[in-house]
Amino acid sequence: MSGKAQPLILALLALLVAALFLVSVLTGPARLGVGESLTALFSGGQDMLALVMREIRLPRAILGLLVGAALGMSGAVLQGFLRNPLAEPGLIGTSASAALGAVLAIHTGLAAAWPLGLPLSALAGAFISVALIVALAGPRGGALALILAGITVSALAGAATSLVLNLSPNPFAASEIVFWMMGSLADRSMLHVWIAAPFIAAGALLLWPTRRALNALTLGEDAAATSGIHLGRLRLMLVLGIALMIGGATAVAGSVGFVGLVVPHVLRRAVGANPARLVPASALGGAAVVLAADIAVRLLMPERDLKLGVLTALVGAPFFLHLVLKTRREGL
């Protein structure tokens, strides 16, 4: 596809995200009419219907958009930087480490004492894991080193999260291991939007300028270096940007896997296999996938809080196996 197709793809994706956002706002256990819901949402009134739309439906849709964009964008950037199609924040343990940071903040009381403690602690967890992965399995590390390092980090962070939740005196804490492993947007409020949004936005700002470098990197590190790319600085921006996005998203929604893996792959051909163009497309695509998954969990099991990660894994895991086979055939 040519460069001219790019704005069209982005416009179509943006339209899809807008439509899904609207459906998300209109989906909920109280079966409300489309007209009355939208009127209530925009009226700014103080009646109960307006409060339901503003305090329950709207934050959920906004978080679906933000979390999805963070996952999609991080996946595209990681795959471009590591030049490895299997890279993804969930698979390399970033989400699990961010979840550990969030759980530590919540169960030590840090999050209650200081609202910024929650996202900052998740950010710290994510940062340590991305830095570790990039150091262990950087661009020259190969697919196997990346996946093995990712499995190790994931397993360790998951076990530590379970330990913290099992030690909690709260009778519900241990059952919330599922939330941190699978992710959910149920019963979130505007407070969670305010916690996550600045971190995800800051991450996006840091990752956005790395697009040119990602294109240069397709020719190899030496070629990128000769075209004026400062690899050390690039690596730092990338690690920090991904940690900000995944830390912010995971702190409020838990870990949602496979979005960052599947979305860049589905969109790669549409943007002409250009890593720079893949970044905005994947952000929109990720938002669409998480919004759609969050609508689906409410329609499939309205009473049960089915976790987002269950749906994304059901689609993503077979896709991952397909990629592994393809990678083997191509001898990567």
Add this chain to the structure above:
Amino acid sequence: MVGRLALAAGLLAGLAHAGAAEPPRRVLSMNLCTDQLAMLLAAPGQLVSVSWLAQDPASSPMAAAARRLPANHASAEEVFLMRPDLVLAGAYTAPDTLRLLQRLDVPVAVFPIENDIAGIRANIARMGKVLGREAQAQAMIADFDADLAALRVDAPGPRPRAALYAANGYTSGSDSLGGQIIALAGFDNLADEMGIRTTGNIPLEVLMLARPDLVIRDRPARGHSRAEELLDHPGLRALAGGGTRMLGAGPEWVCGTPHVLRAVAELRAARQRIGAGK
């Protein structure tokens, strides 16, 4: 379920066989609800241990009394090593633990969940019987009935609507202990309107749009959980701002003991305030 009933029947048969003539001397309770009934009825020195939950003021209205006894954590090994001659358990006690105790020839009495006033009376009578304290149990039932009758004097006026709201939006309908407390206090239960007879969940937005007169919120336990974060959601605060009264449910809502009457009395007082406000 059938297995559990068969197990309970087997345990009861074993108990009767062990000797109904002499009251047990070392009784151990491993369930929060049997803990309370046993503490209320046992002879001095007869009860040797209660569950650790009974010592937690968040779930037990008799935490102070329970702290004077050694706690157990409802594990078969721990219970067996305390050498009880009778173990009291609830319907939710792990069946494998009970089976293991039965194999070790420890007599076990399993008490069903109390879902209404009749169930509370039956469990008090049964506790009196297994402890050899029938007279005390009869006296307690008589007191309970008298207190209940005093509360039953019906205040005139319409029945306001109340909803129980616990972690994850968990609620209880009329066929549950919580629902019975609500009905006794003269409220209609929102859960019934939603078709929830026993227990179920009400999504927050459905609760908000239903606008009950009273929401009885579970008091958060120690530590933190996402499940209980819901009880702090801005949506609930909006509901309170819109005229719905909020009340905290204390530990007396948990078990079917005479303590439930304290919850009924508190709720009736809330009802009178609602009536006065209208």
